[in-house]
Amino acid sequence: MVGLLLLKQLENLSDERVVLQFKRNPYYQYFCGYSNYMPGMPCNATELVHFRSV
Structure with a gap:
């Protein structure tokens, strides 16, 4: 999450755009710590908003 932020x-970028990217x-x-390519999303944009507010 911190890497995405x-x-x-x-x-x-917007929250939606960074998750899509x-x-x-x-x-x-790789920047976020994943060593292998993962075709899915680690979270959705609303989870970024929640993480940022905590």
Whole structure:
């Protein structure tokens, strides 16, 4: 989650867009700690909003 929030800020993306980019981009996944490509999403955009508010 922290990796996604960092990428969101660095790339100036919306919550929905950063989650979609995570699904499509293996470099985003590697940045977030995944060693193998995972075709699914780790979370949805509403979970990012909840994580950020905690």
